[in-house]
Amino acid sequence: MVFHWFPVIGSTITYGINPIQFFFECREKYGDVFSFVLAGRTVTVTLGAKGNNFVLGGKTSHISAEDVYTNLTTPVFGKGVVYDCPNSTLMEQKKFVKFGLTVENFRYYTHVIADEVEKFLQTHECFKTYRDNANSSDAWGSFPAFQTMSELIIYTASRSLQGEEIRAAVDGSFADIYHDLDGGFKPINLLLPGLPLPMNIKRDKAQKKMSDFYVGIIEKRRAQGEQKEIDMLASLMGQRYRNGRTLSDREIAHIMIALLMAGQHTSSATSSWALVHLAARPDVWQTLYEEQVQNFSNGDGTFREIEYEDLCNLPILDSVIRETLRMHPPIHSILRQVKDDLVVPPTLATSRGGKPKSEDNTYIIPKGHLILASPAVSQLDPDIWKNANIWEPSRWSDPEGVAAQALDQYENGSEKVDYGFGAVSKGTSSPYSPFGAGRHRCIGEQFAYVQLGTVIANLVRKLEIKINCVPPHNYRTMIVVPETPDDISYRRRV
Numbered sequence: 001m002v003f004h005w006f007p008v009i010g011s012t013i014t015y016g017i018n019p020i021q022f023f024f025e026c027r028e029k030y031g032d033v034f035s036f037v038l039a040g041r042t043v044t045v046t047l048g049a050k051g052n053n054f055v056l057g058g059k060t061s062h063i064s065a066e067d068v069y070t071n072l073t074t075p076v077f078g079k080g081v082v083y084d085c086p087n088s089t090l091m092e093q094k095k096f097v098k099f100g101l102t103v104e105n106f107r108y109y110t111h112v113i114a115d116e117v118e119k120f121l122q123t124h125e126c127f128k129t130y131r132d133n134a135n136s137s138d139a140w141g142s143f144p145a146f147q148t149m150s151e152l153i154i155y156t157a158s159r160s161l162q163g164e165e166i167r168a169a170v171d172g173s174f175a176d177i178y179h180d181l182d183g184g185f186k187p188i189n190l191l192l193p194g195l196p197l198p199m200n201i202k203r204d205k206a207q208k209k210m211s212d213f214y215v216g217i218i219e220k221r222r223a224q225g226e227q228k229e230i231d232m233l234a235s236l237m238g239q240r241y242r243n244g245r246t247l248s249d250r251e252i253a254h255i256m257i258a259l260l261m262a263g264q265h266t267s268s269a270t271s272s273w274a275l276v277h278l279a280a281r282p283d284v285w286q287t288l289y290e291e292q293v294q295n296f297s298n299g300d301g302t303f304r305e306i307e308y309e310d311l312c313n314l315p316i317l318d319s320v321i322r323e324t325l326r327m328h329p330p331i332h333s334i335l336r337q338v339k340d341d342l343v344v345p346p347t348l349a350t351s352r353g354g355k356p357k358s359e360d361n362t363y364i365i366p367k368g369h370l371i372l373a374s375p376a377v378s379q380l381d382p383d384i385w386k387n388a389n390i391w392e393p394s395r396w397s398d399p400e401g402v403a404a405q406a407l408d409q410y411e412n413g414s415e416k417v418d419y420g421f422g423a424v425s426k427g428t429s430s431p432y433s434p435f436g437a438g439r440h441r442c443i444g445e446q447f448a449y450v451q452l453g454t455v456i457a458n459l460v461r462k463l464e465i466k467i468n469c470v471p472p473h474n475y476r477t478m479i480v481v482p483e484t485p486d487d488i489s490y491r492r493r494v
């Protein structure tokens with residue numbers, strides 16, 4: 001147990017200020033397994049590859065994600081989906097979402113995302129300098145990284161995955177509803193649920209409005225007859241559970257809200273981290289630009305459009321995204337609740353000098369406690385990665401290097417498992433797992449790559465960027481974002 005002065009408060013404050021530093025410091029003192037008190041609950045952290053495997057590869061008979069997350073997510077997503085249903089239903093819902101992420105969809109998405117980036121540069125107030133200096137690269141403008149990328153990500157996600165109706169609404173009333181709903185998506189609701197806070201009251205009203213909004217769109221589409229749309233809504237409207245039941249309009253609405261929330265913060269954070277690092281490394285920005293010239297130049301200063309298939313053959317762009325996710329995985333702590341007393345096996349319990357008091361070198365985690373994996377710790381572990389705290393995309397180009405091996409283990413790992421949403425690499429023991437692993441592994445990974453890749457590629461074609469220094473992490477939010485000020489200066493590339 002991590003030493004603390006006050007019961008209930010325990011290590012809440014130290015963890016909250018910088019969880020990664022807290023984990024590394026505890027690892028030095030206690031080994032890979034230790035427990036700490038977080039707002040009155042006991043959390044057992046299991047670090048390293050074996051620790052990640054213990055949590056992410058755990059069986060549903062032993063541990064549960066829904067028991068720990070439902071208080072946070074159900075009031076935001078709505079009833080009947082994700083963590084407000086049995087795990088087997090979630091697995092089916094993940095399968096339905098995967099059906100909506102086909103190559104055909106990705107081809108279409110790549111085009112509309114590029115179109116949104118262009119529109120953004122042509123309309124957003126921060127890019128006035130870009131517009132006013134069509135033939136000159138002398139004038140510099142600036143934009144706050146996270147705030148600006150959040151806006152661009154909601155435009156691109158709504159136009160592609162969410163559908164045209166949502167995209168149109170983002171410019172109007174939807175923005176306010178989203179704002180109130182998002183305001184209730186806060187870590188405090190994970191541990192202290194049901195507080196009558198103003199943000200929760202607003203959240204509940206917004207959830208109802210947003211759910212009604214999606215149901216309205218579904219009803220309108222049904223009334224129109226044959227569907228022409230290529231988006232997630234269209235795909236979900238045609239799915240059935242294994243028992244033959246179709247999804248209700250409410251369930252579809254709530255899955256759509258879940259996808260909106262799951263993708264919005266993660267992709268906004270990742271794109272803003274990528275840009276602040278790129279702004280601090282003009283050499284990488286230049287290499288990225290040259291990759292675009294090499295692959296897409298029309299020879300007259302213009303570029304041809306990026307196709308989905310192109311995105312799979314742009315190694316520099318790929319390594320920029322991978323390295324950003326290595327250093328800044330948006331989710332630093334992955335939690336599960338223990339359903340029945342759980343034994344931590346000796347190999348994990350004693351790793352890195354852990355000293356269980358039991359004779360057989362095991363720890364028992366009691367029923368009701370939380371367990372926590374932090375892939376971020378393995379991704380920043382100096383014992384695994386050379387210059388672990390330096391953002392260096394080139395580490396992904398060495399086919400024999402640690403990064404390539406970790407990726408191979410993550411993508412093609414020793415075994416493929418089908419948890420109900422298609423075969424995935426188990427990947428639970430890889431030191432690189434920004435999208436989680438096991439049965440709760442992210443299904444938005446490919447979409448995120450399409451979105452992030454298309455956004456960054458279209459920006460590098462048009463802008464030069466710079467920043468004084470990369471901002472530190474802000475851990476106060478659900479998702480780890482750059483601390484403000486995070487302004488990036490830009491000028492038009494001519």
Ligand code: HEM
Pocket residue numbers: 065090094161259260262263264266267270329330331334335434435436437439440441442443444445447448
């Ligand atoms: C850079 C972007 C993203 C990152 C880093 C990311 C990361 C993650 C992680 C770490 C998990 C595992 C959570 C856990 O085990 O408790 C997860 C699950 C999930 N993500 Fe993502 N995600 C991203 C984008 C997206 C997008 C765009 C979508 C939707 C299109 C999405 C939908 C989901 C869903 C449905 C789950 C499954 C939850 C479960 O099974 O419990 N994610 N994501």
